[in-house]
Amino acid sequence: MVSRNNVRLVLNVLQQYRKASRIEISKYSGLSPATVTNVIQELENLGLVREAGKTELPMGRKPILIELNPDIQYLVGLDVGIGKIIGVVINLHSDIIKSIREEFDVNSDDFDLVHEMEKVYLKLIEGLPQEIINKIPGVGVSVPGLVHLEKGVLVFAPNLPNCNNVPLADKLSQLIGKPVYIENEARAMALAEARYGAARGYKNVFCIRLGYGIGGGIIINGELYRGSSYTAGEVGHMTILPSGPLCHCGNRGCLEVFAGGGAIASTALRVLSSGSNSLIREIAEDDSSSITARVVSEAAKRGDEIALKIVKDFANYIGIGIASVVNILNPEVIIVGGGVANTGELLFREIKNNVKKRAFTTMMRFPEILPSMLGEQASSIGVAAYVFEEIIRNHPEYFKVSKK
Ligand SMILES: [Zn+2]
Structure with missing residues (x-):
């Protein structure tokens, strides 16, 4: 009987790389070749994995590749x-x-x-x-x-x-x-990006999801870290300003009230109520109830000054949040996803600048900051x-x- 944990490690490799030889599985999982052989045997017995051709090496013995049997479940x-x-x-x-x-x-x-x-x-x-x-x-x-x-x-x-x-x-x-x-x-x-997306191949990952609210997911040593009572990663509710606006959670001045999608939309509404001219109005077809974070990011992508200013302020706050996480977790990579992350290169540049400015680890090794690969799904x-x-x-x- 092989241990569940070893099964997990082998499956993680197959989820990330799709096809791998026993030697590669051993290398990526840290398990000994003998253990990998035993685990693969058990998984083959379950019908969960199968052979998938041979490695394309120019010469020598060509190791057999293993993959998950995709249609078994x-x-x-x-x-x-x-x-x-x-x-x-x-x-x-x-x-x-x-x-x-x-x-x-x-x-x-x-x-x-x-x-x-x-x-x-x-x-x-x-x-x-x-x-x-x-x-x-x-x-x-x-x-x-x-x-x-x-x-x-x-x-x-x-x-x-x-x-x-x-x-x-x-x-x-x-x-x-x-x-x-x-x-x-x-x-x-975070789990999706670690298994199938932008965080494949990294062991320590922080994933921030920028949507209507702001959430976070932590991967430590390849596994989700949930905390002692499942609240780990709630970066949206870190206090940025103790006397700041009221958050849905009941506290004041959370990151989410400055940089959540709801906050971006209401900032845009406030700025536009002074009568300023902006593409935001045009994209929302002059209907203030249609002004969302998505509309603001679209206007910013098209170079609208007001939208750019809002995105810049928003990225500043996100940078503060991420820098704090970097100081605590020291991840290899930060994945930024969620609907609001669609603002693209502009948003990432601002976030990176802010994290660089604030994170203590800058002098060591700076984590990569990458967009989500799996998007809305x-x-x-x-x-x-x-x-x-x-x-x-x-x-x-x-x-x-x-x-x-
Ligand atoms: Zn809150």
């Missing part, structure tokens, strides 16, 4: 945002089989998050071959808030009305007849990957059952 991830849910079905290579994006109104009187998730799940599997649906071992849900992982409870969701202390996993599971696993959206994104892919990890950890027999 399918993974589903639902990423709940403020007013939208993004759903994906992926195979074990993280190829997207199907993805959808559905909107909902958080302010409507009959808003019921569990019901919205059920609708999206049903729409997601609609039309998929029954063979694929049967091979979905569970559903992952990422949420913008604090979660209790084992209990599957959304504990605190400051930006979603009436969603505190909701037993999301149990409720959704009863409706769809599959086990449900929940995780925080920023941690899910990062959290849904990540929470699907989390389902895979949970099932390997607790129910590896699921794979045996589905082996033909």
Whole structure:
């Protein structure tokens, strides 16, 4: 019987590199070649991995490549945002089989998050071959808030009305007849980027998700770090100014109230109310309710002075947040994702300048700051990957059952 931890290490390598020889797996995982051989044997018995040709070396013995058997199971991830849910079905290579994006109104009187998730799940599997649906071992849900992982409870969701202390996993599971696993959206994104995206090949990673709110995910030594009660990474609620504006979390002056998507939109509204001329107004078609962080970043990309100033101030705050994280964690790489990160090179230049100015580690080795590779689907892919990890950890027999 090989240890679960060694299985995890081998799977991490196969998720990151897709195909690897036993020697490469040993090198990247730090496990001895003999251990790797044993783990691969067990995974082959489960039907979870298979041989995938030989290494293309010009001469000598060509090692056999191993890969995950992509279609032995399918993974589903639902990423709940403020007013939208993004759903994906992926195979074990993280190829997207199907993805959808559905909107909902958080302010409507009959808003019921569990019901919205059920609708999206049903729409997601609609039309998929029954063979694929049967091979979905569970559903992952990422949420913008604090979660209790084992209990599957959304504990605190400051930006979603009436969603505190909701037993999301149990409720959704009863409706769809599959086990449900929940995780925080920023941690899910970090996991996705580490396994399949921009943070592949790095062991220590910090991922910041810039959306309506601001979240963070920490990867230490290749694994998600969740903290002692699942609140690690909440960079959006670090205090920037003790007497600052009130945050949804109840505190004052959090990073999120200066640099969250909501804050960017309201800053733009305030500046424009003085009658200034700006592309922001044009892109929003003169409708102030259409001014969002996305509109501001679009205007900035097109060189609008007011939008550029807002983005610059916003990047300054993000830089302060990231620099503090760099001082504590000393990561190799910072991944910046979420809708607001789409502002592109301009935003990254400003963030880098600010982090360089403030982070103490500058004199040692400066971490790379890279954009997310998986974009809008990062959290849904990540929470699907989390389902895979949970099932390997607790129910590896699921794979045996589905082996033909
Ligand atoms: Zn806060």
